[in-house]
Amino acid sequence: KVQGPVEFPGAEAAQARRKQREEWERELAADDSDKSGRIVNGRRIRKVLVLGSGGLSIGQAGEFDYSGSQAIKALKEEGIYTVLINPNIATIQTSKGLADKCYFLPVTPDCVRKVILHERPDGIYCTFGGQTALNIGVKLRDEFEGLGVQVLGTPIETIMVTEDRELFAAAMAEINEKCAKSHAASSIDEAVVAANDIGYPLIIRAAYALGGLGSGFASNEEELVALCRKAFAASPQVLVERSMKGWKEIEYEVVRDSVDNCITVCNMENFDPLGIHTGDSIVVAPSQTLSDEDYQMLRTTAVNVIRHLGVVGECNIQYALNPHSREYSIIEVNARLSRSSALASKATGYPLAFVAAKLGLGIPLNEIRNSVTRETTACFEPSLDYVVVKIPRWDLKKFDRVSKNLSSAMKSVGEVMAIGRTFEETMQEAIRSVDTSFDGFSRNSYVAETKEAIEEELTKPTDLRVFAIANAFHMGYTVEEIHLLTAIDRWFLCKLRGLVETERQLQAFAADQRIPRDLLCYAKQQGFSDAGIAHFTKRNEMQVRNTRTGYGIRPFVKQIDTVAAEFPAHTNYLYITYNASEHDVEFVDNGVMVLGSGVYRIGSSVEFDWCAVRAIRTLRENQFKTIMVNYNPETVSTDYDEADRLYFSNITLERIMDIYEAESSAGVIISMGGQAPNNIALALHRNKVKIFGTSPENIDGAENRYKFSRMLDQIGVDQPQWRELTQYEDAETFCDEVGYPVLVRPSYVLSGAAMNVVSTSTDLKTYLNQAATMSRDYPVVIT
Amino acid sequence: MSLLAALTSNPAPVKRAASLVAGVMARSLASAIEKPPLAAHYPVTPGSLTAHLQLKSGETFTGGSFGAPVSTVGETVFTTSLVGYPESMTDPSYRGQLLVFTQPLVGNYGVPGRARDAFGLLRHFESEKIQCRGIIVGDYATKYSHWNAVESLSQWCEREGIPAITGVDTRALVHILRGQGSTLGSLNVGATKSESVEWVDPNADNLVAQASTDTVRVFNPEGDVHVALIDCGVKYNIIRSLCAQGARVSLVPWNHNIVNDLASFDGIFISNGPGSPAYCTETIEQLRQAYAVYQRPIFGICMGNQLMGLAAGINVYKLPFGNRGHNQPAVDLTTGKCVITSQNHGYALDDSSMPMGWDRFYVNANDGSNEGIRHLEKPFRSVQFHPEAKGGPLDTAHLFADFVTQVRAMKAAGVPAIADIANNESINVKQSATA
Helix, strand or coil: CCCCCCCCCCCHHHHHHHHHHHHHHHHHHHCCCCCCCEEECCEEECEEEEECCCCCECCECHHHHHHHHHHHHHHHHCCCEEEEECCCCCCCCCCCCCCCEEECCCCCHHHHHHHHHHHCCCEEECCCCHHHHHHHHHHHHHHHHHHCCEECCCCHHHHHHHHCHHHHHHHHHHCCCCECCEEEECCHHHHHHHHHHHCCCEEEEECCCHHHCCCEEECCHHHHHHHHHHHHHHCCCEEEEECCCCCEEEEEEEEECCCCCEEEEEEEEECCCCCCCHHHCCEEECCCCCCHHHHHHHHHHHHHHHHHHCCCEEEEEEEEECCCCCCEEEEEEECCCCHHHHHHHHHHCCCHHHHHHHHHCCCCHHHCECCCCCCCECCCCCECCCEEEEEEECCHHHCCCCCCCCCCCCCCCEEEEEEECCHHHHHHHHHHHHCCCCCCCCCCCCCCCCHHHHHHHHHCCCCCHHHHHHHHHHHCCCHHHHHHHHCCCHHHHHHHHHHHHHHHHHHCCCCCCCCCHHHHHHHHHCCCCHHHHHHHCCCCHHHHHHHHHHCCCCCEEEECCCECCCCCCCCCEEEEECCCCCCCCCCCCCCEEEECCCCCECCECHHHHHHHHHHHHHHHHCCCCEEEEECCCCCCCCCCCCCCEEEECCCCHHHHHHHHHHHCCCEEECCCCCHHHHHCHHHHHHCCCCEECCCHHHHHHHHCHHHHHHHHHHCCCCCCCCEEECCHHHHHHHHHHHCCCEEEEECCCCCCCCCEEECCHHHHHHHHHHCCCCCCCCCEEEC | CCHHHHHHHCCHHHHHHHHHHHHHHHHHHHHCCECCCCCCCCCCCCCCCEEEEEECCCCEEEEEECCCCCCEEEEEEEECCCCCHHHHHCCHHHCCEEEEECCCEECCCCEECCCECCCCCECCCCCCCCCCCEEECCEECCCCCCCCEEECHHHHHHHHCCCEEECCCHHHHHHHHHHHCCEEEEEEECCCCCCCCCCCCHHHCCHHHHHCCCCCEEECCCCCEEEEEEECCCCHHHHHHHHHCCEEEEEEECCCCCCCCHHHCCEEEECCCCCCHHHCHHHHHHHHHHHHHECCCEEEECHHHHHHHHHHCCCEEEEEEEEEEEEEEEEECCCCCEEEEEEEEEEEECCCCCCCCEEEEEEECCCCCEEEEEECCCCEEEECCCCCCCCCCCCCCHHHHHHHHHHHHHHHCCCCCECCHHHCHHHHHHHHHHC
16 A cells, blocks of 8 residues: 655655645545535545656657646645656656655556545546546546546547547538548549549558558649559558648647637747648747738637637647648647647746646636736737747667658657747757757758758758758758748748858958957847857857957847736746847846756756756755756746746857856856756856856866876776877777777767767778767767 | 855855946946947848937837838837738728837738728728838848738838838837837938937827718628718728628718718717827717617727717726737626737726716726726627737627627617607616716
């Protein structure tokens, strides 16, 4: 029998909490006249079970920690006793002090049933734990009634309708809404009939065939028949679908309460047209290329669909929109919190999961307060006076034999979000956030500047498409040509084209020439980093920074207030922009800065979010003012009620210095964010930033392979023969000397990224050219 | 040293003093009256000019010009809408105003063509021309992209003689505007700001009279019910929406003597409009007289709501923060439902005390201000928000259908348009009580 969480003696606060909890439990058990909790559908809800998402997987990561934590906060605010099931120890939601009781058990039907029998909760939420929790809801739907548990939020029936393509299409037909039309055909004649019904162009897919075998596009009957001949050779059935290749992909986040109030919190437009999974697409919020008529048409549809389906809480609807007309089609509805919801929450400042949890308790939307303004209602649609760009992060390099091509299956492991007041500024910041080695949208060496390589990349996108676009512009491709190859809207391409011009203007300044103020100011407003400008003008980052601050060009701090400054708001959610003329906030706190982990990668995930949030909470408990800096929308640390100030910003030397100086911060804690802050530790130290915890020199002593190995030699710890090398020729000589195989390790990397065993000299050459760029700043160590 | 020890041993007083100085400097820099240009050297397009926005309260914003090279003075107002600049700019409610868009990226989808719909109205605009005097944006998109666009926002402004400025910190501007109420602004194009601005308040003129039609115009003459639409500066979509419901619409001037031919109308509709309702005493008087005898539906929108309220004896006051955006929540007090509405108003009806026979219809869920009134017995209703949207959400578009349905039902039921006053004393008494 489960005895409740284990606690260590001496923790007074914890004991007091447990006492209160026990008292509460006794009360709940003893007294039915107790008026605590809330009545939902005629039954009193006092104790609620929340299902977590379990272990992380691609497509189901930190965002569910965020939504679960928000839900628990909301439930506690309503005085509901919460029980959580989640076996993932790296999450905030399983931390002490959040849920009243937490079961570290697998999120499986058996375990959930056992916990229900043991805890006897009044209600259960299945919408905060991703697909895992949703599937539990579907599997146990017939048992809940018998177990005395009410499903809160969206009914399971609704979820099943949204998950089943046929049921969904039927539901949409009931309200005359358009889904992507699809017919199954088992003969060529049937396929032709279906094709005439749907209309060309079409995509033909062979059913039960692996890897898209026998599928293709048909724009007339002749092509259709030819394709079908091939397809029927491999499969007994083909699916005939309307081809929407090149259509715009638009999403709306919709919230509905149990009394049928319904709003759309955010709309988002994919930079990449239909064909790439939203999770793998670059996403812009709010939509940029829709007119009022387009926007309202899709908004009205979203509201109608969600009302018809009967969602209670939050959901996400995706559309394909024809770029040449007002024709649209509903792709899918996700009747649960998703990665897009986490993004929308952070993009707008509207706490979707928090609100969704309250709606599940039957509270009407207009009775919930907007937690940003504190004075206005949550029943409103946020207005953005900035632009948000999300870029996914892939770690495809870490896998062998994995196709780098992006398609309808999601491959990214994390995402970054950037906020700014122009598209250029925001896009460049987002690109830099994905990996510290990226300069922004500029000429690069990631895609070869040959016609074949560029066009291959543009037509069959991989994780490097945006770099291919940059190089294509540099090679002289026009907006129109790139649009034809990629189907990316011309508006985005025109904006990016402007960056290429600025880069060229900057390149005209040799190392000894002073960059004029106006050009530097313009470049900063377009989002070029100091490091990037230094790179173009052949000087170092600090020189650019000094020139810039000498000119008095500094970024401004703006608030995210959900109402576009229409009313005053008490918000601590901040971003940085050069497209402004004044700060929104005053700097009087001298807060302690805590740097977050940045984007989730393989080897750096929710555990660092947990560290950062715990650090912030500990500081606040000790009455220190805190400043959180992070740019990952899937995290709890970027929830604006965690720190006294939240900067949604890149973690680079430039940005951290800017914030440190503007805030006159007391100091920076870098040890909670994993590798990303570690990489800039020494540079911060050199710029006289006060760093709390391990001194950056000592961090360098551990991270720098050369210093580490030298120290081992000094203290007499045995280690393989090694040498630190910065040039390929030296590396080859050394390897010949010690003999293959050798281990090649670059410094400052995460979980052995780019570390490799090399067994021949040819391998060594390819490896050092491809994977690890050797440089004086970042040498490699060979052992 | 432990982290906490490090923190506490930090010479905090010194640090704090230093930062206070820095804080003051940052603030004084920020509040300096001259706003630094964002990128004055870099014109919007090669060869285009610099522009300045000067506020009467003293602040100056510098940016690039992308409209007509002319100067103008107007009341500076803002909208927090995310989309819909062609609709907003042709909305007669913005007549005489300099319009600030808080969404920084404007011009992205160009400007649509001048196609006309079945009722002879411009399909994509809310009136025949740009009504605002100038526009102020954060980041104008020189290149547009939309299948329906025929020209850029810049070309449109230039063609219609409207100045436009980009590169302004619109958020900083809104911070100033929202606290001041009515702020006059001067938009001038040229390398230097204008030294002496002649401040002419457009609100000193009767803007409603300027925006209203001169003659009676009939739309959808085949309609089965006849609605008088009092034009205080009507948005085309009001006409469209009524016609689409099958009504024959007679658009009449703001001061038209409707009392004389009340009997010929199956319903009366009062449009939105620019400026202050105080100039519309003639319309208010017409409505007051109509209330006494008219028995068929009357409906008002925005300015129409204020005029109907004034005619019923309700006062108008200035809101501390106007409601200007497409995201305003309004609660229908008859059902308790909350709808998202499109709004643009700085004045509101004071519904703290309602005259006899009237009740609140909608209230704003944010600031509790009035969003509509209704008569308890007669079919008279009005709303402060814009159910016709354009731009904005279409949540309340059903109000047009409700209105025309009611008009049709009452006509079918044979309710006489004008009450026989001698036999209907109760209404008469109520009206005189409010007067």
